[in-house]
Amino acid sequence: MQQIFICYRRDDSAYITGRIYDVLKTRYEIQGVFRDLDAIAPGIDYRTYIKKVLGQCHVMLVVIGESWLNILDEHGHSRLFNSDDDVCKEIETALQSGLLIIPVLLGKARMPHKKDLPANIGELASLNAIQIRPDPDFHRDMEQLLNLLPVDHRVAALQSFAFHTQPMLRRIQVGQGELSRFSRETGELINYFKTTCSTKEYVQRLEKISQIMDFMIAAFNYTTIFVNFVCYLDPNIGIGLGNIEEVSKRFQEMKATYQTGNRWADDLINSLRSKPGIPDDLARRVISLVGDLRDQVNLVGSEIAKISTDFK
Secondary structure (H helix, E strand, C coil), X not given: CCCEEEECCHHHHHHHHHHHHHHHHHHHCHHHEECHHHHCCCCCCHHHHHHHHHCCCCEEEEEECCCCCCCECCCCCXXXXXXXXXXXXXXXXXXXXXXEEEEEEEXXXXXXXXXXXXXXXXXXXXXXXXXXXXXXXXXXXXXHHHHHCCCCHHHHHHHHHHHHHHHHHHHHHHHHHHHHHHHHHHHHHHHHHHHHCCHHHHHHHHHHHHHHHHHHHHHHHHHHHHHHHHHHHCCCCCCCCCCHHHHHHHHHHHHHHHHCCCHHHHHHHHHHHCCCCCCHHHHHHHHHHHHHHHHHXXXXXXXXXXXXXXXX
């Protein structure tokens, strides 16, 4: 199975990419590193074959030379912004597939800004890069690159998962804070109703509000599972990726939790829509919040699906 895909432009970096390839294949064997120069037989459809190969890889190296951004096609237009540009399509496919992508900057090349890239690969600009310099620094820099490359494909998958889920998990954490605040506001209503309602009405409201608070707690606990998992991947907070077997076990537990569905959100939203006796504006705010939390969890679920085959 392929492990590393090298994405590069021949007009920009063919020679140095060849040197990088030679070093990589001594570690991963030739079958573990893909480079288009030797790997595609005559008569094979390039696009179809590349898509198949990317499905077998876990890491993409995007080799960026000093002229990578500025290479033009035969009509004098930027290749990068050509809808048929193969390099752009390779990167786009890798981003959509959840591969671990490492930009490799050659010589004095610098990372492109997001505004300089087509929208479909703009995310490339936010990735951390490594620099590979000419001799006498080449082999020293390659050692650093080799140390970054995960030997276990599950490590690569989880590194990519952690990167792609960061925006969703930040939204989930903010939502959890709001959920806690709403829970406190709802709880304060109990004391208010105790002093302003009849005993019968108070008991009825207490029952409904208690149910809502139980659903809020369930929503908080459910979403915490996803936040905690990414914390496990951070060696400064959790167990890190050193113990891949333990992390794999926790991944399967998180996946199983996600597959139980969004009943927590449906229960809470339905309870708030059933005129539970709390102010309408509070109910609307909580419904909006829960809807956003559900959307973020579903986005995390999409990333879970991308790497699930690595943990069978």
